Amino acid sequence: MAGKSGRTIQAVPQNSAKKMIFSWEGALVVLFIALNIFNMIISPSYNITNILREMPKYLAEIFMLFGMAYILVLGDIDISVGSIVCLSATLACVASNAGLPMVLVIAVCLLVGTACGFINGIILTRFTELPAMIVTLATQIIFRGIAEILLGSGGSVSLKDTSGFNALAMKIGPVPLVFFLVVIAAVIFTVILAKTTFGRKLYAIGSNSTAAYYAGVKVQKVRLIVFTVTGLLAGLCALFLTSALFGANTTTGQGFEMDVIAMAVFGGIATTGGKGNLVGGIISAFIIVLLRIALGQINLNPQLILVIIGALLIIAVLIPGINNAIQAKRKMKSA
């Protein structure tokens, strides 16, 4: 072609070990190891059996991390997931108590979650002017509100027949079933985000949705899918939470949205979109969960645990900024 100067452009990716170790994920791995050592020192009860026993409730929360990570990569946010968990769990219990077979109960739970996510998605994609924050804030109130109405004046529903949910809470050896499911889901969602065209589209939308749209990405369809899948994951979370609680009440899932956002952000996923990956998100989820377990075991005031998590979160997001500033200064000197 004309104007060709014969210039060549490098196209071989550089794989340097240094780069990997100094990445955020690398730092998280180091932190993960350090944390485990720290936990073992402070808590005599910190061992595999206890961790595996204490974990299922937190593992159920981690399901939603995958959806939330996708939503954050898109540059959106969903603060209604906790309420979706509440509504799904409530309806699952109602369905189970109505005598439906377990398969149908599971279907109801997942369908309700999916439907809630779909409603979020539909509103957001039909009214693109609205920020996700305010829409999911309204649906947060509405979804939990509907659960409150369904739960009636008792405010809680308990399973009459727990056998089906007991099966969900079963353990394979010492390891709970939900652990395997979380691992499988983690692999699937990580791979989709990192390796597939769909994942690439998420990053494109999160980085610049206009340019993505011009390049032929069906932006609104992708958003609708992601919000719906997040609803489905909230349903899944509700299912396993119910198998731990044998019931649901108006506070089920309260505050989960902040928990999972904190996990994702600590894992290096930016709320501004287009940045981060699930490897970081998953490691950070385990860091937060294990820290909570260990601090719980030494009977630290739970509010202090929240203070520590809050402080960690702020430090974590401050580090890249400080790092950039130092790098810039160094470059400045070298120039």
Place this chain on the structure above:
Amino acid sequence: MSEYILELKGITKIFPGVKALNNVHFQLKPGEVHALMGENGAGKSTFIKVITGVHAAEEGQMFLEGKEVHFKGPRDASAAGIAAVYQHPTSYPELSVTENIFMGHEQMKNGMIQWKAMNQEAEKLLARLNADFKVTEEMGALSVAQQQMVEIAKALSTNAKIIILDEPTASLTQNESENLYRIVEALRDEGVSIIFISHRFEDMYRLASRVTVFRDSQYIGTYNVDEISNADLIKAMVGREISDMFPKPDVKIGKEMFRIEGLSRTGFFKNVSLNVHAGEIVGMTGLVGAGRTETIESVCGITKADSGKVFLDGKELHVKQPLDAIKEGIILLPEDRQRQGLIMSWGLGRNVTLPIQSETAKNGFNNEKKEREIAKQYLEEVDTKAVTIFDPATSLSGGNQQKVVVAKALAQKNMKLIIMDEPTKGVDVGAKAEIYAIMGELAKQGYGIIMISSEMPEILGMCDRIYVMCGGKITGCLDRGEASQEGILQLAMEKGGYDKKEEAAK
């Protein structure tokens, strides 16, 4: 008293990793219009920001009316009588015109902003510029040309002795530019010194008495406009000679491949019909806001037209979203590269392969190796100045960014019609020539090309046929032979268009 109102000596400015200015000089005489030229990335904008105190230079001295000054911030510069109108309008779209004019130097009384007085003052300023909009309007509701006028009014409102115009005509059409020239001349006659940055030679010839050229962050020289030839100036800017600016190849025009019939969208354009033949470069010009971009965006599925038909190769298309148009082979190079064309934080390679990733993918998994090969191939084909395909788009100059957008289009194998919206906007002269060359090459290969542009020379230099739009309607279609600057201008300002003529015929 010095001969110069403003003089800069040995300015060096360092950004993390790069020297943006390296020992540059500049001298501005009172009451002159001084052009500052150079390719993108030559350091002009940085230089301006040093003058206006936005950036502090690491080395060098600045003299204002013979006295050395040290600006600690934009406030100091503004207090010293220096005002700048930046390349990207630095406006506040949600705020009123008055407020945009007076931001940072509001008229105060007892600690309260005097809105009434400011509105009156703003009206006076706008009247001086022959502006036809209200001071209470929201900035975001104005056209680019009107926003530019507000920016100039803002400079005037500070009673500046030196006004810097950074590419003021880049987004303006011919006659809007004319209006700007008159304003600049009037200011000069009032004794204001003006620094004028532009890629358009016509701006320089029309206005400036002297020109200073920067290249690669360095000072090249200062020349009297009357004494330097166009070729020499280009050579000074680019560092080499450009033999043929508009390499329009002689291509045999094929059969009609693309046709629009009666396309309308309420409030934007009405009853637009045009056609393109294989190997033909079709120009679309007119004033900004004439509906050119909006028409094309409807064709490409960005927005929806209310009525009308679009045909490609004789088949009617039903395009609902950009993907449909892309699948049919209609490729758009959007006007705003940084917002619409590229994902600036991404590497070049990823940008190039974004639209085709599904085609190279296996079972939905990205084939990264193949994507890298494709990206490398096309980025090299358009001769992008980059080190690796992983460089972020932000690291490139405007012209090279545009080349990446072109590479992205070329990578789409099924491309039939390529639509370029202002392909050389903000692109320096060297890169411009290269982009024209690519266009010629594409025409030779038999693609249909539509080029939307406000720049008269490239429209006249590159197009086989030129559609002129005005007020949302096509007012005329000129062949290469019959087209002239005056003819186009007349059509661009004519209201009513075809309809009126048809009515008259009846």
Place this chain on the structure above:
Amino acid sequence: MEKKSVWKKITGSREASLVIVLIVLCIIVEILNPTFLSPTNIGQIFRNNALTMIMALGMLCILLTGGIDISITSILAFSGMSVGMLLKYDILHNTFLLFLIAAAIGLVAGGLNGLIISKGKVTPIICTMGFMYIWRGLAYVMSNSAWASGEDVAGFSDFGKDGSIGPYVLLVLVYMIFFVMMKWSKFGRKIYAVGSNAEAARISGINVDRILTSAYAIMGLLAGICGALSVAIYASAQPNMQYGKEMDVIAACVIGGVSMSGGRGTVVGTFFGALIMAIIAKALPLVGIDSIAQNTVKGVIILAVVLLNVITQRVMDKQNLERREM
């Protein structure tokens, strides 16, 4: 012609459409329960929602800069708890000084938010989420599981007593200050400028970081004052006070037409938005909606008002386009 411009002004101004929503809401409630618009009730609407209404102003500043602050009720709890503890342990009883201390605590907390967001380049939602945990947690730790009771805060709570004009005066004062500040002071306009186009603001010599920090500091200051006010109005300091109410404040702003992407929003709009939220809170128990359904109704109303805003805007845009038709 004259008529048309008046009409255009009404339909074109968001505040006007808010007033219409407000009037419709009031009429419906008044029909369902005629005691609604009694002077006592109206007084109570303002008093019970003074906290949301005051904090909405701070949130306005922050949303104008394009940020968000979800730590406000935690700051409120911390400052309120501090006031409560000072009173409980008989350290300080001077109402004015207590308000001053609460305000100072808020100012520091907000300033910290602002510094981390502006200098540390941390996204506002994350920074304030961290502090949401931190301040709330510290409020719990400080309380040591004790409340300051009505008796503990006896003298102090006279300020917020039903019948005292304290909360109203504070409310009116803060709204007046903000109305003037946001419209007629340089500082107010700089907040708009930063939110509208931060880069442009930087070039025109505005210290963007300082404005950002100030906006968060102002928010913190108001949250701090509200901490003391909350103790005065409810004659009680509990570490979980106003838990989750930051969302009500944000909703009030958005209903009032404040854009979450920055640059757009007014004090008047915020006032009406907060008033709509206040009326919803007041009216729901009055019109006899079953209490377990009240949250749902509240959520639906918020969603409806927000969607209505968008739809109105779209209709207006379309009309404008048709007018432009040549």
Place this chain on the structure above:
Amino acid sequence: MKKKVLSVLLALTMTAGLLVGCGSSTETKTDTAKEETTEETTEAPAKEETTEKKADEKTDDTASADGIAGKTFAIVVKSAGNPYNQKEAEGFQQIIEANGGTCIIKEPEAATADAQVSVIQSLISQGVDSISIAANDENALQSALQEAMDAGIKVSCLDSKVNKDSRSTFVNQAGTQEIGQALMDAVYDITGGSGQWAVLSATSQATNQNAWIDAMKSIMTEDKYKDLELVEVAYGDDEPQKSTDQTQALLSKYPELKVICAPTTVGISAAAKVLQDQKSTVKLTGLGLPSEMAEYIGDDDAHSCPYMFLWNPIELGNLGAYTAMALVQGDITGAVGDTFEAGDMANSPYTLTDAGDGGSEIILGAPFKFDPSNIAEWKDVY
């Protein structure tokens, strides 16, 4: 590639961390037996057997041992930052420590059943000997508490019960029927026997409040109360602001209203403030903390609440502690009819009675009436 290496690293550290964790765990005393059995056995039934066996051993041990020295007793309250809960926990701690035991006070992160589940799980890990819990949900803690019982931990509840399958016994502050009766009589007394009254409750889901309200409603069907009209049950969600709104709404909706009964500590103080500030003729009664309500209790028009009820949360904590000790020492098993000594508490010895839900309960005593004559004395106690 980068990610692959990372995940391998991650897996390695996890396993390494966990292995080391197992190693160190053998040093801990209480867990050792359980730990090893679970490590060796992979099948769930086998595990249950061993843990049961272990539980038996434990009971034998404690029965022969002297007192509760070396044993750990945990109390899980409903929520953090609430003085009522705090007093209850203090009362519990006082008794346990006086008898040489170790006491752990656990507050959940939030007032939810979810949060209490995590707390229970954490206590199981620590291998405590007894858990006394004030539940946020009657049923939601079942699986966690059963797991605790399977691990040999004695589970009892106090203040707010869990269902019969999740507990050995329940330390009830006062009989539901008794509280209902006391409140109903207060309403009857203050109204003068006829007129409108309303209830301001906590959340619509609060177990205790709902039980008391139901009890009041059933008592109201008696002929004596036929002239009383319950106009509404409003819910203030235990938030001062919402309780204030609800109280004001009650006042403007029912001009004829004579009495508000608020069986919740947050609601009653918010309502008391509204009524007292407005100098309303409407009077208030219910359940409240003396320390919170001292300001509002009085017989004259200047005070909104003539009298109210509550039990002593410290004594409730005391009794909870004695119950937990009795369970751990094997003095009682939780069966109806068991009796145990509770130090120098007023009604000692206590007998387990039928709770009406198939399980057993221990009743602290009748609710205590706080009126102007004794409020000054109690307000500094709790």
